[in-house]
Amino acid sequence: MGERDFIAARLAPLATTAAARGLSDDAAVWSPPLGRDLVFTHDVLACGVHYLPSDPPSDIAWKLLAVNLSDLAAMGARPSGVLMGLGLSIAEDDIWRAAFADGLGRALRHFGVALWGGDTVTGLAQAVLGLTAIGHVAPGKALSRNGAQVGDGVWVSGTIGDAGLGLAIARGKATPDQRLLNRFRRPQPRLLLGQALVGTATACMDISDGLLIDADRLAQASGVGIEIDLMAIPATAAASDAERLVRATAGDDYELLFTAPPGVDLAAIGGNTPVTRIGTVQAGAGVQIRGEQGALPLPERLGWEH
Amino acid sequence: MGERDFIAARLAPLATTAAARGLSDDAAVWSPPLGRDLVFTHDVLACGVHYLPSDPPSDIAWKLLAVNLSDLAAMGARPSGVLMGLGLSIAEDDIWRAAFADGLGRALRHFGVALWGGDTVTGLAQAVLGLTAIGHVAPGKALSRNGAQVGDGVWVSGTIGDAGLGLAIARGKATPDQRLLNRFRRPQPRLLLGQALVGTATACMDISDGLLIDADRLAQASGVGIEIDLMAIPATAAASDAERLVRATAGDDYELLFTAPPGVDLAAIGGNTPVTRIGTVQAGAGVQIRGEQGALPLPERLGWEH
Numbered sequence: 384m385g386e387r388d389f390i391a392a393r394l395a396p397l398a399t400t401a402a403a404r405g406l407s408d409d410a411a412v413w414s415p416p417l418g419r420d421l422v423f424t425h426d427v428l429a430c431g432v433h434y435l436p437s438d439p440p441s442d443i444a445w446k447l448l449a450v451n452l453s454d455l456a457a458m459g460a461r462p463s464g465v466l467m468g469l470g471l472s473i474a475e476d477d478i479w480r481a482a483f484a485d486g487l488g489r490a491l492r493h494f495g496v497a498l499w500g501g502d503t504v505t506g507l508a509q510a511v512l513g514l515t516a517i518g519h520v521a522p523g524k525a526l527s528r529n530g531a532q533v534g535d536g537v538w539v540s541g542t543i544g545d546a547g548l549g550l551a552i553a554r555g556k557a558t559p560d561q562r563l564l565n566r567f568r569r570p571q572p573r574l575l576l577g578q579a580l581v582g583t584a585t586a587c588m589d590i591s592d593g594l595l596i597d598a599d600r601l602a603q604a605s606g607v608g609i610e611i612d613l614m615a616i617p618a619t620a621a622a623s624d625a626e627r628l629v630r631a632t633a634g635d636d637y638e639l640l641f642t643a644p645p646g647v648d649l650a651a652i653g654g655n656t657p658v659t660r661i662g663t664v665q666a667g668a669g670v671q672i673r674g675e676q677g678a679l680p681l682p683e684r685l686g687w688e689h
Numbered sequence: 690m691g692e693r694d695f696i697a698a699r700l701a702p703l704a705t706t707a708a709a710r711g712l713s714d715d716a717a718v719w720s721p722p723l724g725r726d727l728v729f730t731h732d733v734l735a736c737g738v739h740y741l742p743s744d745p746p747s748d749i750a751w752k753l754l755a756v757n758l759s760d761l762a763a764m765g766a767r768p769s770g771v772l773m774g775l776g777l778s779i780a781e782d783d784i785w786r787a788a789f790a791d792g793l794g795r796a797l798r799h800f801g802v803a804l805w806g807g808d809t810v811t812g813l814a815q816a817v818l819g820l821t822a823i824g825h826v827a828p829g830k831a832l833s834r835n836g837a838q839v840g841d842g843v844w845v846s847g848t849i850g851d852a853g854l855g856l857a858i859a860r861g862k863a864t865p866d867q868r869l870l871n872r873f874r875r876p877q878p879r880l881l882l883g884q885a886l887v888g889t890a891t892a893c894m895d896i897s898d899g900l901l902i903d904a905d906r907l908a909q910a911s912g913v914g915i916e917i918d919l920m921a922i923p924a925t926a927a928a929s930d931a932e933r934l935v936r937a938t939a940g941d942d943y944e945l946l947f948t949a950p951p952g953v954d955l956a957a958i959g960g961n962t963p964v965t966r967i968g969t970v971q972a973g974a975g976v977q978i979r980g981e982q983g984a985l986p987l988p989e990r991l992g993w994e995h
Contacts, residue, residue, distance in 0.1 A: 410730035410766070411728065420718050420719065422717065423718075423823070466729055466730070507815055513774035522720060528713060588714075
């Protein structure tokens with residue numbers, strides 16, 4: 384099946400809104416909601432780099448959408464539509480492509496997001512999948528990394544390090560556990576939490592490369608220091624300090640990391656998504672960590688450095 | 690230079706508008722112009738497929754931007770911003786990356802378009818470059834492929850087939866000619882013409898895969914037939930019928946193909962961009978061609994079928 388047939392048979396049926404024009408025009412046309420700022424992100428997943436060739440195609444489609452929606456969540460935005468740039472190799476055969484499109488359709492429906500357009504290119508040496516997500520937020524209210532204030536609490540959503548454990552399982556290096564595998568393959572962008580944080584959080588970002596390295600980036604962007612209590616980091620199971628450090632540098636969490644004034648009660652802000660205070664914004668620069676026995680040296684590797 | 694250093698040193702200096710937030714947040718934030726529809730497109734260029742590894746990096750950056758702006762032109766839209774997904778291999782070394790970024794900066798300034806964000810991934814087997822372009826148009830006025838009416842004139846901008854000749858030159862298979870080479874490597878999106886056609890053209894698209902195949906697609910989308918006079922197709926130099934057919938199937942023109950009611954005088958609509966009437970919309974289906982001796986059989990290959 385060529386590019387055009389794939390688009391007509393598999394992707395056009397997913398592009399059901401008027402904006403997409405049935406994928407038959409040169410571009411999509413959308414009337415944005417009145418009085419809202421628009422939020423744009425574009426992330427790329429490459430086969431063998433961001434996912435494993437053996438990952439199910441429907442999970443790859445989920446992840447491609449989810450990691451981009453996670454960026455919108457980090458800005459406090461509500462998603463509207465996406466454009467997709469699919470670069471495929473011969474390894475992504477018709478069966479793979481059909482399963483990818485099925486999974487994409489389910490993911491779009493799950494998140495209530497429209498497929499507006501894009502491009503498909505075949506015959507590449509390696510699959511490279513890009514997606515642009517467009518969302519909206521109240522004017523001037525988008526969250527940012529640069530507003531953390533000394534004295535703010537530092538918070539995360541969900542549990543940290545699960546995706547790293549899931550990756551080890553996917554590689555056959557750990558005991559199978561479907562929940563942890565799904566945490567790697569099917570991340571849950573924290574869209575409702577991000578929207579709830581608008582007007583409350585002083586800074587926010589999503590954790591993609593590892594809690595410590597991303598906290599370091601947020602601290603740098605805000606011109607502050609961040610102290611994290613290693614024992615407070617929410618984890619799926621009890622763990623030693625060393626194991627906690629691994630989880631805090633594993634990446635692929637797609638949880639939100641945010642700061643908020645110390646007096647604000649955030650216990651219920653995430654609805655079904657638990658949020659946990661893990662540290663404090665301090666004067667200074669960069670991230671520091673404390674363990675059960677007091678200050679801990681930073682590990683050499685804070686997370687994924689691209 | 691790693692991904693992060695490349696972004697900080699080469700791309701962030703190009704992202705000068707507030708919307709980009711210095712490329713330091715998870716997404717871009719933009720206040721759209723009031724009372725306009727937004728137009729979105731995403732095209733991918735792969736090394737060895739859409740451009741040659743030997744093409745100058747600054748020209749590749751130009752082409753990546755230009756082919757996407759050409760889609761906006763086809764909709765009658767004015768461009769605002771872009772997001773870029775760069776997948777790079779080891780072949781795109783620091784020198785290549787610097788030259789690409791320089792060329793991108795020049796192209797962005799030339800077209801008055803802002804870099805809002807994106808993603809860079811290295812270590813791929815082959816360079817794969819995606820770009821999302823966002824523009825705007827008067828509400829309900831975006832051009833489309835599906836409005837051609839029986840009796841309309843069929844028009845093109847510029848000259849057709851130059852890029853095909855330029856590709857032959859780039860491959861060392863034809864006598865060097867910088868102007869034709871530039872027509873392949875540095876296409877000129879017909880933005881002002883596209884905007885001028887809003888309210889006048891009944892259908893419009895850009896010619897990327899070849900005049901004949903794209904005319905066939907416009908005819909299909911509109912549910913009409915299109916007859917093209919081979920001798921009327923504007924070309925850089927005199928040519929035989931056979932040569933004209935080659936040019937009409939060569940692709941990469943990025944000229945506009947459009948239809949307009951027969952009585953409308955379009956001579957001056959393109960400003961400095963010449964427009965030429967090349968045929969007529971008829972009842973029927975698909976594209977037909979006439980040569981000096983009357984009706985001609987369609988060539989087996991109408992253009993690039995992806």
